Amino acid sequence: MDDLRQKYLNAIADAADESALEDLRVTAVGKKGEVSLKMRELGRMTPEERQVAGPALNALKDEINSALAAKKSALEDAALDARLRDEWLDVTLPARQRPQGTIHPVSQVTEEVTAILADMGFAVAEGPQIETDWYNFDALNIPGHHPARTEMDTFYMHRDEGDNRPPHVLRTHTSPVQIRSMQENGAPIRIICPGRVYRADYDQTHTPMFHQVEGLAIDRDISMANLKWVLEEFFSAFFGTSVKTRFRASHFPFTEPSAEVDIQCSWEGGTVKVGEGDGWLEVLGSGMVHPKVLAAAGVDPNEWQGFAFGMGIDRMAMLKYGIPDLRAFFDSDLRWLRHYGFAALDQPTLHGGLVR
Numbered sequence: 600m601d602d603l604r605q606k607y608l609n610a611i612a613d614a615a616d617e618s619a620l621e622d623l624r625v626t627a628v629g630k631k632g633e634v635s636l637k638m639r640e641l642g643r644m645t646p647e648e649r650q651v652a653g654p655a656l657n658a659l660k661d662e663i664n665s666a667l668a669a670k671k672s673a674l675e676d677a678a679l680d681a682r683l684r685d686e687w688l689d690v691t692l693p694a695r696q697r698p699q700g701t702i703h704p705v706s707q708v709t710e711e712v713t714a715i716l717a718d719m720g721f722a723v724a725e726g727p728q729i730e731t732d733w734y735n736f737d738a739l740n741i742p743g744h745h746p747a748r749t750e751m752d753t754f755y756m757h758r759d760e761g762d763n764r765p766p767h768v769l770r771t772h773t774s775p776v777q778i779r780s781m782q783e784n785g786a787p788i789r790i791i792c793p794g795r796v797y798r799a800d801y802d803q804t805h806t807p808m809f810h811q812v813e814g815l816a817i818d819r820d821i822s823m824a825n826l827k828w829v830l831e832e833f834f835s836a837f838f839g840t841s842v843k844t845r846f847r848a849s850h851f852p853f854t855e856p857s858a859e860v861d862i863q864c865s866w867e868g869g870t871v872k873v874g875e876g877d878g879w880l881e882v883l884g885s886g887m888v889h890p891k892v893l894a895a896a897g898v899d900p901n902e903w904q905g906f907a908f909g910m911g912i913d914r915m916a917m918l919k920y921g922i923p924d925l926r927a928f929f930d931s932d933l934r935w936l937r938h939y940g941f942a943a944l945d946q947p948t949l950h951g952g953l954v955r
């Protein structure tokens with residue numbers, strides 16, 4: 600019995616985990632365990648022998664059981680210690696980063712304008728920001744002596760003496776993309792071109808770089824009536840309320856007839872509210888594309904006609920989102936960007952509603 604005790608107490612002390620401990624329990628004190636089998640032998644003993652062996656076996660069984668229980672709780676403690684050691688985490692570590700950037704109002708409004716006009720069938724076209732003076736002026740019926748060339752405060756690219764390449768300018772408007780698109784795709788055509796333009800000018804409502812969107816629709820029988828419908832649909836969708844327009848006769852070299860377009864607004868309380876009241880605000884230039892412009896782009900003016908318009912994107916952003924100073928758009932001041940910027944994943948769509 601001493602051998603049995605020593606064997607099991609040693610084995611229990613050496614058990615590496617709970618399943619080893621369970622195996623030991625079964626082989627020692629389980630129903631068919633060694634100690635249990637010994638207990639069965641009691642029946643074959645004399646009463647004297649039994650009086651000695653019985654209590655001794657019971658004591659051994661108790662001793663093994665309590666050794667098993669003690670070892671079990673020691674293993675559990677060790678396992679808990681190991682977990683506490685391994686699963687420790689540093690709650691002072693910095694938290695997961697949250698997105699910092701915002702969508703600039705110019706980008707947001709460009710997306711909004713594009714979403715509305717794309718829904719009407721206009722494709723997006725692009726052109727270079729450094730243009731030849733032919734695309735920026737001549738092809739648009741603005742000849743060399745025309746006052747518009749100086750009125751526009753054009754930035755000219757530097758030319759060394761003896762450099763005879765044609766003059767290049769930073770485009771003063773998005774209108775040259777009309778020419779490039781018609782040269783590339785001919786007629787019929789329906790495009791818009793949002794992009795950067797440049798003029799040497801700087802005050803509360805002018806920055807040397809700003810943004811325009813050009814529109815062009817050429818087909819066989821497009822008229823001013825189509826222009827007016829497109830613009831009224833556009834402004835109503837853009838401002839999220841029905842907006843009346845007023846066409847005033849004007850002059851641009853590249854359109855005939857030409858019209859400046861005002862949108863309905865109220866000036867009450869010192870703030871502009873688009874789509875109400877009986878005031879007017881000039882927002883774009885437009886007209887029927889001049890036959891000379893069509894011809895310069897290789898489109899036969901006897902067969903094709905259509906409208907064009909040009910509008911300031913930054914101006915639209917200021918009006919829609921109540922931003923007072925244009926210059927702040929390009930200061931990269933984080934406080935301004937956080938205040939006026941848009942959530943990165945909040946893309947404008949027509950069905951989602953453009954006004955937020």
Ligand code: DAH
Pocket residue numbers: 771772773774813814851853854883884885886907908909910
């Ligand atoms: N390009 C003109 C500007 O920058 C705006 C403009 C007026 C564009 C009439 C047009 C147009 O397409 O038809 O002031």
